[in-house]
Amino acid sequence: MAVAELSTSYTKTATRYHSSQLSLSSASSRFSHHFRRSFRPTPRTRNATISCSVTSDQVQAQIPVEAESPKGKTCYGVFCVTYDLKAEEETKSWEKLVNIAVSGAAGMISNHLLFKLASGEVFGPNQPIALKLLGSERSIQALEGVAMELEDSLFPLLREVSIGINPYEVFQDAEWALLIGAKPRGPGMERADLLDINGQIYAEQGKALNAVASHNVKVIVVGNPCNTNALICMKNAPNIPAKNFHALTRLDENRAKCQLALKAGVFYDQVSNMTIWGNHSTTQVPDFLNARISGLPVQEVIKDHKWLEEEFTEMVQKRGGVLIQKWGRSSAASTAVSIVDAIKSLITPTPEGDWFSSGVYTNGNPYGIVENIVFSMPCRSKGDGDYELVKDVIFDDYLLNRIKKTEAELLAEKRCVAHLTGEGIAYCDLPEDTMLPGEM
Numbered sequence: 528m529a530v531a532e533l534s535t536s537y538t539k540t541a542t543r544y545h546s547s548q549l550s551l552s553s554a555s556s557r558f559s560h561h562f563r564r565s566f567r568p569t570p571r572t573r574n575a576t577i578s579c580s581v582t583s584d585q586v587q588a589q590i591p592v593e594a595e596s597p598k599g600k601t602c603y604g605v606f607c608v609t610y611d612l613k614a615e616e617e618t619k620s621w622e623k624l625v626n627i628a629v630s631g632a633a634g635m636i637s638n639h640l641l642f643k644l645a646s647g648e649v650f651g652p653n654q655p656i657a658l659k660l661l662g663s664e665r666s667i668q669a670l671e672g673v674a675m676e677l678e679d680s681l682f683p684l685l686r687e688v689s690i691g692i693n694p695y696e697v698f699q700d701a702e703w704a705l706l707i708g709a710k711p712r713g714p715g716m717e718r719a720d721l722l723d724i725n726g727q728i729y730a731e732q733g734k735a736l737n738a739v740a741s742h743n744v745k746v747i748v749v750g751n752p753c754n755t756n757a758l759i760c761m762k763n764a765p766n767i768p769a770k771n772f773h774a775l776t777r778l779d780e781n782r783a784k785c786q787l788a789l790k791a792g793v794f795y796d797q798v799s800n801m802t803i804w805g806n807h808s809t810t811q812v813p814d815f816l817n818a819r820i821s822g823l824p825v826q827e828v829i830k831d832h833k834w835l836e837e838e839f840t841e842m843v844q845k846r847g848g849v850l851i852q853k854w855g856r857s858s859a860a861s862t863a864v865s866i867v868d869a870i871k872s873l874i875t876p877t878p879e880g881d882w883f884s885s886g887v888y889t890n891g892n893p894y895g896i897v898e899n900i901v902f903s904m905p906c907r908s909k910g911d912g913d914y915e916l917v918k919d920v921i922f923d924d925y926l927l928n929r930i931k932k933t934e935a936e937l938l939a940e941k942r943c944v945a946h947l948t949g950e951g952i953a954y955c956d957l958p959e960d961t962m963l964p965g966e967m
């Protein structure tokens with residue numbers, strides 16, 4: 528049997544969590560089979576930590592309010608009640624707990640992603656997880672709400688939830704860091720300002736990961752501009768292998784697959800080998816030269832070359848913006864799905880002959896792309912969390928020209944943030960048309 532505990536070091540939240548304790552109490556018939564929860568307000572006020580962890584299989588009943596738990600923690604009310612139950616069969620096959628940190632955890636994307644992570648859909652039914660959620664002064668209350676919803680979902684695999692506003696605390700021992708939080712570009716804001724503001728966030732988070740996360744932490748940067756944010760984060764985390772940093776371009780890959788399937792009149796599972804080259808921006812290059820439909824080169828199935836070069840390419844590049852026009856906010860659910868896809872691609876062997884796209888560090892790339900940037904390229908994984916770049920891809924003039932354009936944009940973005948990557952004095956000469964997918 529397992530024991531879990533709920534504690535908080537954010538004094539303002541203490542009272543509020545009474546209600547969540549009650550909700551747990553009413554759910555106790557199920558939770559209690561797994562763990563005991565305790566509640567421990569401490570004097571710290573800036574950082575909130577709410578955790579539910581598997582700690583022991585020994586139990587006592589009805590410890591009074593504010594009593595000392597066997598682990599030396601002060602527990603509270605119903606969370607001190609423990610249950611003497613036999614270990615459930617399923618827990619015997621469980622893997623060691625995986626620590627997953629998520630920034631921007633009170634945002635729209637996270638609101639979809641966290642529940643997928645906790646359900647077991649991402650890491651599998653034998654993989655218990657701990658969620659470490661990073662918010663800010665702005666979002667701490669909302670983050671408590673997120674934590675409460677996670678509690679109320681009774682996910683058996685979700686063994687710990689902690690929330691906080693200090694990345695040096697929240698990222699402790701993280702084995703995955705899903706970095707989603709970023710300031711959206713407001714009306715009239717220069718892209719250089721956006722790069723600087725978000726770059727500062729990612730520089731700080733890189734430093735924090737470097738200091739306290741697992742040294743093999745896998746980092747997926749989602750917050751825009753994600754390629755350059757990933758580069759900044761990586762440069763501020765010299766103890767973590769550069770290869771471990773990814774910028775999310777999986778949503779672009781998924782969008783491209785969908786459009787090709789639609790045009791070819793097939794279901795989208797027939798589209799493979801889809802590379803997105805370059806920046807997660809309107810200069811990205813969805814590669815129809817190497818992609819396949821039902822195992823055939825795309826251009827043998829879709830003969831309309833003009834459509835591929837113009838409409839298809841632009842549709843993928845600007846899909847995010849069209850969605851914002853319709854929805855009134857940027858893609859959240861499909862982005863969360865694509866983060867799940869990106870993680871699964873790293874922890875599952877890539878199917879024979881196929882590959883996936885990810886924004887990764889260009890050093891040592893076989894394509895002649897300039898080194899020292901984060902650029903989306905085709906990758907394969909053995910399922911061990913690592914990846915290799917795919918060597919057997921072909922290029923034509925169209926593809927090379929497009930790749931050059933997105934490369935130039937990323938180099939310009941990099942020059943804007945030189946002060947954050949430790950590469951000298953920044954100056955910003957971004958191409959006029961540099962835009963996020965959502966900004967068209």
Ligand SMILES: NC(=O)C1=CN([C@@H]2O[C@H](COP(=O)(O)OP(=O)(O)OC[C@H]3O[C@@H](n4cnc5c(N)ncnc54)[C@H](OP(=O)(O)O)[C@@H]3O)[C@@H](O)[C@H]2O)C=CC1
Nearest residue numbers: 631633634635636662663665666708709710750751775778
């Ligand atoms: N790579 C990709 O494919 C995609 C990337 N995105 C990007 O993902 C990011 C998150 O999107 P989404 O979840 O929808 O956004 P939301 O606006 O819902 O949430 C973003 C979070 O960012 C945090 N944030 C950090 N710094 C600031 C700041 N200075 N001002 C305001 N908020 C800040 C906020 O959390 P807190 O206050 O807790 O820090 C907020 O909860 C965006 O940058 C978006 O452009 C979106 C779609 C696709």
Ligand SMILES: O=C([O-])CC(=O)C(=O)O
Nearest residue numbers: 847857858963964965966
């Ligand atoms: O610009 C945004 O925030 C949205 C975005 O990245 C996308 O939809 O691809």
